[in-house]
Amino acid sequence: MKDTPLANCERDFLLKAIEEKKRLDGRQTYDYRKIKITFGTDYGCCFVDLGKTRVMAQVSCEIVTPKENRPNEGIMFFNIELSPMASPAFEQGRQSELSVNLNRQLERCLRNSKCIDTESLCVVSGEKVWQIRVDIHMLNHDGNLMDAASIAAITALYHFKRPDVGIQGEEVTVYPPEERDPIPLSIYHMPISVSFSFFQQGTYLLVDPCEREERVMDGLLMIAMNKHREICSIQSSGGIMLLKEQVMRCSKIASVKVSEITELITKALENDKKARKAGGRFGFAESMPQERITALKKDETPVEMTDVTETAYDIVQKAEAPPQTVPSPVLPVPGMGQVGLGLQNSWGLEDDEEEEEEDDDSVEEQEEKVTKMEVEQHRKEQSSGDVVEISDSEEEEVIILQPEIPNRGPKNAGSSSDQKGAAKSKKRQTK
Amino acid sequence: MMEVCGSSNVSLREFGCEQSLLSRPDGSASFIQGDTSVLAGVYGPAEVKVSKEIYDRATLEVLVQPKVGLPSVRERSQEQCVRETCEASLLSSLHPRSSLTLILQVLHDDGSLLSCFLNAACMALMDAGLPMSCLFCGVTCAIHADGQIITDPTAAQEKESRALMTFAIDSTEHKVLMSSTKGSFSVHELQQCIAVSQKASEKIFQFYRDSVRRRYSKTL
Known part of the structure; x- marks a missing residue:
């Protein structure tokens, strides 16, 4: 200035x-x-x-x-x-x-x-x-x-x-x-x-x-x-x-x-x-001058503490539980945009639109579904016979950890529509 | 659950304020809490540098001057705390494309410095006659190692404490405008400290009211 x-x-x-x-x-x-x-x-x-x-x-x-x-x-x-x-x-x-x-x-x-x-x-x-x-x-x-x-x-x-x-000797x-x-x-x-x-x-x-x-x-x-x-x-x-x-x-x-x-x-x-x-x-x-009109001084004042403990307790009790931690960073706020919003993960399956519509519950569930689909996709690959060795180790792991794979493997050997049905049924199970 | 102990610790040290004590700034105030004292000066609304101009509101600049040496990181963080509080209460959109400068000079530090900064800042802004949506005050609480809450601690009490919190509280709804905490504490302790600060803020707002009434009265 x-x-x-x-x-x-x-x-x-x-x-x-x-x-x-x-x-x-x-x-x-x-x-x-x-x-x-x-x-x-x-x-x-x-x-x-x-x-x-x-x-x-x-x-x-x-x-x-x-x-x-x-x-x-x-x-x-x-x-x-x-x-x-x-x-x-x-x-x-x-x-x-x-x-x-x-x-x-x-x-x-x-x-x-x-x-x-x-x-x-x-x-x-x-x-x-x-x-x-x-x-x-x-x-x-x-x-x-x-x-x-x-x-x-x-x-x-x-x-x-x-x-x-x-100073004492070397020490100061x-x-x-x-x-x-x-x-x-x-x-x-x-x-x-x-x-x-x-x-x-x-x-x-x-x-x-x-x-x-x-x-x-x-x-x-x-x-x-x-x-x-x-x-x-x-x-x-x-x-x-x-x-x-x-x-x-x-x-x-x-x-x-x-x-x-x-x-x-x-x-x-x-x-x-x-x-x-x-x-x-x-x-x-x-x-500090006491006689000036612009100055004022107040002596030590105690703070009333009568219901402080109760108030604090009430607030803590009434407080909402902290929001659950969400693994995906998508913010469900209107007016917010994010890269890839509205699109879906096409890594697991090519088309599962109806399913996405049906399912707008919690994120965890969705995630579970996705893993399941991935599993199924893999199963499909397995069943088709000619396994190409480009699948990454992550999927491999999922397969190993799934106990149901040996039982259901052959049943899902059909076409892609067949598989979709299976995915649906599985989702109902989880619900 | 921690219990708040006897009221002996929960008190504000004697506090005082003098307004318009400097001739150059548009508004000035010195605020004293016990031995802690701060001098605040406000310039503005005035011409702003083009690089700092904001088209729809005033640019607020807060400068904290330490007593010894040059301002460092500690002062910068205090500046930020005060600036954010002031921005929340000032109606800066009434003075677009102008600058407000608030300078806070430490005169003596004996604990609760940040709350003293806030109080001095509010009094100086009042003295400068800047439009504000509400007043604000600062209260510092310290939690002693044994769980006692001390309001307005001295430097020695701050050193012994387990946690230190400063809240800026507004005058209309007694809500928290800014909080700055140090150390570890539970959620319950935090809520207790906020409740204590809200109680203490009433005393400070009463003091603001008294000092303004005294200033605009015809008799001493």
Whole structure:
């Protein structure tokens, strides 16, 4: 599905508003939207709401063999998933330019800034290291995915705890959380990305652009910084020329924003830790707002079980017996056609039409009849004297198993009409 | 014959739902059953790719996003279960040559995931305002090794169980729209589980009704 295009008048309106230092949602130029951080039930799961933009990060780990050139370093893996839920323009399972850009920027922000101590992730040098995988799912796209993703990723990494590992000689044991407390990752600093969008060839600058603003912007500058005011990565895209002063000004704004966000993350992590320690309820299920009109919650409800056993018993009793298995795949349904329908097996006899008409009972009976006919046919062959050795072994077998053959053999030595009569009489017997 | 034991096991965990919590999709809902939670988003009716166009009804696409990694065979089978249920209840012939996309994102899996998918899907479809002939809900039943039936099992209970069944039940006649089973069980046990699920579905439909009433009421 394509994204809805932006109308020219909408574009003009947005640009005009930006010229007048006004934003659609009433923010000031350097204002961030409201940031909300919530945690999931398990470790390393974090949701970030940046205004209406919503992102989920999940950290997981597994033991893998390290890269050959780095035998005692753990591996960090980042995966940004642009789920079609976030925007109709995102397609499932396709690497778009945006997702590649975001992935690359996140890697530069978190991996290349060496904020995580990868050496502490080594279990056995050259053989076993932890691979930390960060999955980021975009749930709702309302602009500035990068900042939301970087906040979600670093918060989830801080929140994450990996299982403890014990080494005794050659043996490596991974302890479940019940036996030994899982240990958090060692993280040196907290790089956070801040995005600036430029309009009218860099004349106007906005912090934290929303989706509409992103669509009319000329260029984007992303600065990843930690609270010690160290720049971890800087990237300008959109092909815009920036002056040195502009970049300096942006980095100053970024340092203020980063210290605010860092404070918020630390506070959120502390709150979650407290909640977990207190043993109370925590996680996403608890973060559901109760005061909203669109939300409703119901406590644990018992299911009435009074007559369940009886009902089930009744159904089983009343149920029809399963249909008998039919050896031939002919379906007796009106309107159904099948190859060879209405024709008859001409292998046994040339003409036995009346018999077929008479006999429309069960399939088993028919089959029995056919075998009998085959037997008779064979008998005919036998009696005619000159036996041609082309009859297959199947018929041979039938003859051997029929006990009546020696008695009735000579009687059926007549013409084909004679034989038909015999077949009829035999059928009556079976009925 | 197995006997259904005391009602302590036969209960639904606390469940909750929030609708229209995302701004981009046409309909969205998050459904929570105990710790299991799922986020659903619906787009549509919208433009459809020519290759997927069906001339007399809407094309429904269901996507299940796992929490870690990429969708695999397990997710594909869950997608199919949800899609078939939705197709049975949606009046898709009212929107021919258009696409409906339902995305289900796992937020936390603590058992009864498929039933949570179904419930979230129904709430999201309701939120999107798509015409449906009936509502549906999902109920998961587990049969414990000793023959006890547990409704809405947690992940630990699922692991211990001998058989696991999920039914989608419609709101008008309380009939089974879809069933997905795992493990071995007798015909009688199956019928018992269906009967239990039908009972449990009444509670969920009541919840649907309450939440819609709350939403369109003037007071909280």
